[in-house]
Amino acid sequence: MDRLLRCAIALMLAAVSAGLMTPQARAGTDGGWVPLAPGVAYRELTVRTPHGEARVYAVRADLRQPGVRADLLFPGAVADRAPLTRLAGARGAVAAVNGDFFDISEEQHPGIEATGAPSGPAVFRGRPLKAAVPEAQRFGWRPPPGDDDRDVLGVGVDGVARTDRLELHGHVWTPYGSWPLGGLNQYALPVGSIGVFTSDWGARSRARAVCGSDESRADPCTTDTWEVTVRHDRVVSVSPTPGSGPIPEDSTVLLGREAGARALADLPLGTPVAVDYHLAATRPVPLVFALGAYPVLRGGHPLPQLDTVDVEPRSAVGLSHGGRVLTLLATDGREGTSTGLTVSELARVVGDLGCPDGVYFDGGASSTLVARDPATGDLTVRNHLDHGQERRIPNGIGIFAGPGPTSD
Incomplete structure (x- = not known):
């Protein structure tokens, strides 16, 4: 006692x-x-x-x-x-x-399953997990003017909590040219863009990423798509449709829609490909999580x-x-x-x-x-x-x- x-x-x-x-x-x-x-x-x-x-x-x-x-x-x-x-x-x-x-329902898109993925950016132990979906594709509450789909709450390496804004910066580099990345492990990609999916995404289908538009999440899914799997910096497989299943840690999946799809379709098997990306913050202190x-x-x-x-x-x-x-x-x-x-x-x-x-x-x-x-x-x-x-x-x-x- x-x-x-x-x-x-x-x-x-x-x-x-x-x-x-x-x-x-x-x-x-x-x-x-x-x-x-x-x-x-x-x-x-x-x-x-x-x-x-x-x-x-x-x-x-x-x-x-x-x-x-x-x-x-x-x-x-x-x-x-x-x-x-x-x-x-x-x-x-x-x-x-x-x-x-998060993406909880896909009633507007028959045959497409909801991914359960969150709308905003996420960082875990200093590593970017995902970027923000386009504003119009956000599920749920619409923020007032001045707020942004890239807004986050996190804690920096200094142990101080803060709000910030995280924007995806990245590129796909090939012998045939380079293209900016429009997404990282997110359930919706901007129209005409290329998104990257890593092992952090999980096993869920990537089909939802090509549905909706920059104006409305209810807009139909596009069929103008192309997916490329890169392993050890080389294209090892291609597909005209988004895939599903776990992504190995040594692999990266690039998914394009519209103009992004046409760029990826020009990459034959064996093409050297490099992908780089990071989430850029507005404050100088790196975030441990967000x-x-x-x-x-x-x-x-x-x-x-x-x-x-x-x-x-x-x-x-x-x-x-x-x-x-x-x-x-x-x-x-x-x-x-x-x-x-x-x-x-x-x-x-x-x-x-x-x-x-x-x-x-x-x-x-x-x-x-x-x-x-x-x-x-x-x-x-x-x-x-x-x-x-x-x-x-x-x-x-x-x-x-x-x-x-x-x-x-």
Whole structure:
């Protein structure tokens, strides 16, 4: 008993010293922060709105605390999904929140399966996983003017969380000419472009990448396509249609549509091919991880033209103390008596929790926040889910407390 008491006191002192025990949500009516681990705390609160009371669940992580860190959670492939409890549990996370919007349905394209791949860019351990789909091909919420399909939230090599914008830069080099890359492991390619797919994509069919257009994701799929497999810098196979199945680590698949397809069709077997690419950021500090996120709050002010009508479950992350403290949150909204929030209301709640900057993640049935019970160690979903079921998601942010990095 004495040992348990000493541990509880140590956790409380660590939370107080990190500033995590001070309630800051003016809109909240419930208790303060409860420590989950040194530097990590949990809180539930109720927000009053004109349309009813919304229940909010939040985790605050002080990245200045030794051993506390954030990282990208994903199933190991870009085009794959898993419940957040499984993603967080497999990595030993203390808490986690769901991440980016993703390709969940393809009703407009009969015979084409949804890939489950996220819309925005993603970086894992400094390595680019994917680039952003064209703006019109993004699934789900449309951001206000000024936001961009390339916007991300990440943590740099300096340990500081920040928002940024990641743009794909890359080329295909051959003896017959060079062409810019229009995509990296993404479910939709710009019209007339060439996209590159690596082993990070997974086994899902690449057929969705040539559907839709730069104006509408509902536009039909093009049949003007060509796919080339490159291994050890040589073309080893060609196909007039997009393929599927795992891509070996020593291989790269180039998929072209329209003008991009015609360029690839001119490459016979054995052609030397070199491919280079990177995700260029607007800030000089390299990102250790990043995922698509949509700013709703900057400098303590909600962005203009945020939605004030649609009330849904929401997920968000707030940044404070110069990006050294993260606040993850999710709301109820489709189950029980708790209402959801509009995006405008979400931005204000993030601000009321002491965060001058904040981003919005996928909401609705995807909105999920999990946290470990400090007494039992069990990882549980804290918000009330749509129909009581966890939706499989492509990525999220995990919070870790303890020495050393984790592995997938």
